[in-house]
Amino acid sequence: MKRYAASAILVLCAAGLAHAADGAVAVEADPAAGLHSDWALQITPYMWATGLDGDISPFRRAPTLSVEKSFSDVIDDLNFGGFVNIWGRYDRFVLSGDVMYVNTTDSKATGPLPALQIPGIAAIPAGARIDADVDTREFMATLQGGYRVIDTPELSLDALGGARFWYISNDVSVTASYPGLGRVSASHEESFGWVDPVVGARLFVNLTDKLSIQGQIDIGGFGVGSDLTWSALATVNYTFTDNLSVSAGYKVLDVDYEHDGHVFDTRLSGPVLGLTYRF
Template sequence: MRYEHLAALLLAALLHTQVNAQQPEPLHDSPPSSRYAVQITPYAWITGLSGESSPFKRAPSLDIEKSFSDVWHSLRAAAFLNTWLRRDRYVLNSDLLYVNTRESEVVGGLPLVSAAEGTMDTRLFMGTLQGGYRFYDSEQASLDALAGFSFWDIRSRAHLRIAGRSRHHQESFNWVDPMVGLRAFYRFNPELSTQAQIHVGGFNVGSRLSYQATLTLNYDLSENFSLTAGYKMLDVNYRRSGQVFDAHLSGPVLGLSWRY
């Protein structure tokens, strides 16, 4: 069951803040004496996609099972960005996700259409914004509690050819999920550190349930830059007003962080 991975990452996040508290080194984002810290990380996500989706309102739901190569083949554009700000013990975190795909195939189950030749464009945008408080802070480890929201926007557009005539059909839907989360950081030595983030939300306010979990290993290239590599999972289950988007994305991440 995929929620077992969520529990495992949460346990790892908590353990990272309590193991080997000696050997003080400067924090990856900044030492506790610094009042301000900024970290910006654009990253690539090598993810597959599985789940269930209805591209149009009250259309039959379609099962989705795509590997990364399948996603890459239909990809038109993608962007991922994580930003972290801190002032004293108050923190602000944002994470942005944008994916635009086009698939060329026979499309069935559209409103008033049984089957048609054509292409399907799908655009997914998700933005998370959370504020919080650093309730544990040492020279080697930190733990932040977070609360905020995620905004989801999904748009589908079909370009169809039926009996020699071109037709277009477009729909979009969006929702907001309340979110709570934790961020844990632990430094092994002056160059090497690890970071875990987990966020859970939805609670039937927007989606039934959604979560994000990321675990990374970070290597400092200089005082201001570091390489980040790890694994990320995102899961959302939205079912309202004839719209269905129940998706699970997971795979390796690779990023470059700039911090000040």
């Protein structure tokens, strides 16, 4: 059951269907290169070939399962996924938005288990074996505003602050088999979400007229939503025209959330590839 969420994020992040938290996966070129000296706006759909590892509980007070998957492990579980980043600037004021949506279906068999309670099924005695199908929908959005503290033709540095929103919904179909008692089946749907404050920074360096590098980091949570969340992104960018550029790099997104019987402690990491259009 733990694989479900892992797979979801994994697959979404990895499959290239629109695979397009947090700290703004800003796979982008410099907004300062926009068509007007005072303002710029750009949109970047991107692919994230991520792997996932961590600890996840599919519903409140369910057993916490460890998961470790590579990008290739999760492709088959993906139903739909998408990633997109939006970046805007007016004079020295900046705005960053990053959105991720994933839908996956995963199957899991485990046991024998200790005694436990599964929603929709009576208490499961020790020794039971569980077969489960988990359909997971995960939404994450990071919204940040900030100020450009350094602005030169060669280098820009932005200070950022905002919030990361998480929403996770799991639809679990479970069949429990135990010696002498036969099989019992049930389904259960459960969702949970939280909001994390985040602070961060973004550095952009022009190497040539067409080639640049970018780094962006953020950290947050601080016990408000999750105990801790952070992300880091580094890309190399190449500009084809005033409106179009491509970026390639690496991104990490980490979150440690545990509250009211829900556990979502995961790390996503892998290469990113994005195509940016500037207005």
